[in-house]
Each structure stands twice: as C-alpha cells, then as structure tokens.
Amino acid sequence: MTPRMLAATLLLTLLSAGGGFVASLTPMPLPFMLGALLTSGAVAMFQAHRLPDGYAYPMPIRMFFMAIIGVMVGAQVTSEILQQIPALGISIIALTLFTGLAHATNYQIFRRIGGYDRSTAFFSGTPGGLMESLAMGEEAGANLQVLTMLQFMRIILVISLLPLGLSIWYGVPLGSASGISTEVAPVGLDAVPLALAVGVAGTILGRWIRLPAGQLTGPLLAAAIVSGTGLAPLPIPQWLINSAQVVIGASLGLRFAGMRGKSMLRATWLSFMSVAAMLSLGLALALLVAHVTGVKFDILLISYAPGGVTEMALVALSLNANPALVTLHHIYRIFLTVIGMGVVARWMGLRGRG
Structure with a gap:
C-alpha cells in the first residue's frame, strides 16, 4: 500500500467513525455500520476525485475485522444452541423455497420492468453469492457495471431496511443506539489476544478447507469450537x-462510487422493488415457520433476509438473535444460490447477451 493510499484509508476510516458516532446519538439502527456507510458513500459519490486513482478499501483490513465478527458470532455458540440444529429441517426447507422464488422474482423484475438483457437480469437477481454472480455474469456477457450496482444495492438496502423495520416492529432502535451490547460485563484488553489468536487460526482453517466466505466462517468455526466445548x-x-x-460500513459505502445520475436512480428503484419483494417473501415464510416450529420470528426473518453474511451476522448480534444459527442459514443460502445459479444458467443457455 502506497503512503497516499494509507493516508486515504486512515482519513476515510476516521470520517466514517465520526459518521458512526453521530449516528449513535440518533435512533438509527446499527448506527456505527450505517453511519459509516452513509459517510463513506457520500465521499465516494461527491469527493471521489480526492481519493487515489483506482482506490478500494484495503482488503486485509476488511478481512481482519470480518475475522473479528466471525469470532463474535462463534462465541455465541453453546451446547444448548448445538442441540437446536437437528430441529431446523423445516426452516432449511423454507429457505430452499425462498432462494428459488426470490431469484425467479428478481429475474422478472429486472427483465420485464427494468428491461435488462437475460444475462444481466439473471445474474443481478441472485439472492446471494456476490462474487460468484459477478464472475459468472461477466463470462455470460452480462452488463458488469449494472450487475455490480444491483448486487451491491441489494446488500446495502437489506442491511439498511431490515434493522429499521425491526426497530419499528419492536418500538426501539437496535444496536448501540438502543444501548444494546454484546458485552455481558465490561471487557478489558486482556481478552483481545485470545480473540485475535482464535481469529487467525480460524482464517487459516477457513482457507485450508475452503469454507464459503471462509474469512468469516473459518473464525466462526474456530470460536464455536472454543466456546461450544467450554475450553474458554x-x-x-x-x-x-x-x-x-x-x-x-466504510468499505461498503465506497461501492457508491460512480453511482450518480439516472443510472443510480434506475438501479435504486429496481433494487428497492427487488428487496421489498424478497423481504416480503422472507416475512411470510418466517411467520409460517415460526408458527409451525416455535423458533423465534426475528431469528427466522434475519435468517431469510438476503444480505451479506457478515452484515447479517452484525444485525443478529445487535439483536442478540442467535447469530450462530442466523449465520448457518446464510451460509446455506449462498451455497444453494451458487450451485443453483450454475445449473439454471446452463439450462437457460446464458452464454451471451439475451
């Protein structure tokens, strides 16, 4: 990393932290993530010329904090939670149904209403598997700029609208704005080295066995072993x-770069329609499965919401909504989406523009 990129990263992070702090003084849900996202997004949209050419938030820094989030989620695993896993069959079946219906609905929205070609509409509509959708979409001749914009808008809208909706549902803001903390008691610096060691070990494990979203799920698995077995x-x-x-939040906000004018407005309202349809479908399934199984409604709703694994883990953590089980659902959703995307794309003959 060049000195200029290092300085840009430091300044952007400080600005985003300031945005998160200001947001924490308001009823905004998940204020530190959403406040940082809005601040970074404003920089990307209106001050991008001040950033180094080709600047992107450094992946090693993002991966480090993703590992921390993985440890946070894995630390919630207890023997009681592990005993619940066999009873989740109905929920997994519902999630399988959700994944297929969500993709089909999104395809119709982007193809019929948005007017995009078949490849662009198909790969933009996947309810997960961001990087795989971009790679396979490019090979199939999709419009990569539109595809990228719609996929990132999906994640950004979900992590913005879902906490807001849940805040309205419960009548209180979520996360630090409401005073909710994952700390049972004040935690000192002496707890950090073990968490970092587990995160490093988990990252190595995730890469070694090629876990999906391994930079998050590897540390999660390592922390789950340490916590679930009672080691520490x-x-x-x-x-x-x-x-x-x-x-x-800061790294996501940079995705707004270049999203100005009519192209952004079009992507925003199409993405809003898509996300509204998916959240409505997830809401209906969550209510049904909660009634049948007795699993808490909020856990199921967060489990079915098509945001990024890392971001949805943070939402679950902010609500204390069994983040380990939520993350398990999202890993399955991504796995199912990627497998299904390849099979259906081949069946549709998506090798070029439609």
Missing part, C-alpha cells in the same frame, strides 16, 4: 465491535 470464554470489547461495524 471469548468476550469481545464493545469498542472492537463498533470498530468492526465502522470498517464494514
């Missing part, structure tokens, strides 16, 4: 949790 507790200081939210 893994408390995380609240300041580190807030820092992880700031970095994730």
Whole structure:
C-alpha cells in the first residue's frame, strides 16, 4: 500500500467513525455500520476525485475485522444452541423455497420492468453469492457495471431496511443506539489476544478447507469450537465491535462510487422493488415457520433476509438473535444460490447477451 493510499484509508476510516458516532446519538439502527456507510458513500459519490486513482478499501483490513465478527458470532455458540440444529429441517426447507422464488422474482423484475438483457437480469437477481454472480455474469456477457450496482444495492438496502423495520416492529432502535451490547460485563484488553489468536487460526482453517466466505466462517468455526466445548470464554470489547461495524460500513459505502445520475436512480428503484419483494417473501415464510416450529420470528426473518453474511451476522448480534444459527442459514443460502445459479444458467443457455 502506497503512503497516499494509507493516508486515504486512515482519513476515510476516521470520517466514517465520526459518521458512526453521530449516528449513535440518533435512533438509527446499527448506527456505527450505517453511519459509516452513509459517510463513506457520500465521499465516494461527491469527493471521489480526492481519493487515489483506482482506490478500494484495503482488503486485509476488511478481512481482519470480518475475522473479528466471525469470532463474535462463534462465541455465541453453546451446547444448548448445538442441540437446536437437528430441529431446523423445516426452516432449511423454507429457505430452499425462498432462494428459488426470490431469484425467479428478481429475474422478472429486472427483465420485464427494468428491461435488462437475460444475462444481466439473471445474474443481478441472485439472492446471494456476490462474487460468484459477478464472475459468472461477466463470462455470460452480462452488463458488469449494472450487475455490480444491483448486487451491491441489494446488500446495502437489506442491511439498511431490515434493522429499521425491526426497530419499528419492536418500538426501539437496535444496536448501540438502543444501548444494546454484546458485552455481558465490561471487557478489558486482556481478552483481545485470545480473540485475535482464535481469529487467525480460524482464517487459516477457513482457507485450508475452503469454507464459503471462509474469512468469516473459518473464525466462526474456530470460536464455536472454543466456546461450544467450554475450553474458554471469548468476550469481545464493545469498542472492537463498533470498530468492526465502522470498517464494514466504510468499505461498503465506497461501492457508491460512480453511482450518480439516472443510472443510480434506475438501479435504486429496481433494487428497492427487488428487496421489498424478497423481504416480503422472507416475512411470510418466517411467520409460517415460526408458527409451525416455535423458533423465534426475528431469528427466522434475519435468517431469510438476503444480505451479506457478515452484515447479517452484525444485525443478529445487535439483536442478540442467535447469530450462530442466523449465520448457518446464510451460509446455506449462498451455497444453494451458487450451485443453483450454475445449473439454471446452463439450462437457460446464458452464454451471451439475451
């Protein structure tokens, strides 16, 4: 990393942290992540010329904090949670149904209403598998700029609208704006080295066995082993949790670069239609499965919401909504989406523009 890029990263992170702090003084849900996202997004849209050419938020920094989030989620795993996994069959069946219906609905929205070609509409409509959708879409001749914009708008809208909707549902803001903390008691600096060691070990494990979203799920698995077996507790200081939210928000906000004018307006309203349809479908399935199984409604709704694994883990953590089970659902959704995307794309003959 050049000195100029290092300086840009430091300044952007500080600005995003300031945005997160200001948001924490308001009723905004998940304020440190969403406040950072809005601040970084404003920089990307209106001050991008001040950033180095080709600037992107450094992946090693994002991966470090994703590992921290993985440890936070894995630390929630207990023997009681593990006993619930066999009972989730109905929920997994519902998630399978959700994934297929969501993709089909999105395709119709982007193809019939948006007027995009078949390849662009198909790969833009996947309810997960961001990087795989971009790679396979480019090979199939999709419009990569539109595809990228719609996929990132999906994630950004979900992580913005879902916490807001849940805040309205419960009548209180979520996350640090409401005073909710994952700390059971104040956590000192002495707890950090073990968390970092588990995160590093988990990252290596995730790469070695090629876990999906391994930079998150590897540390999650390692922390789950440490916590679930009772080897050691893994408390995380609240300041580190807030820092992880700031970095994730800042890196997502940069995706607004170049999204100005008519192209952004078009992508925004189409994405809003898509996300509204998916959240409505997830809501209906969550209510049904909660009635049949007795699993808490909020856990199921977050499990079915098509946001990024990392971001939805943060939403679950902010609500104390069994983040380990939520993350398990999202890993399955991504796996199913990627497998189904390849099979259906081949069946549709998507090798060029439609």
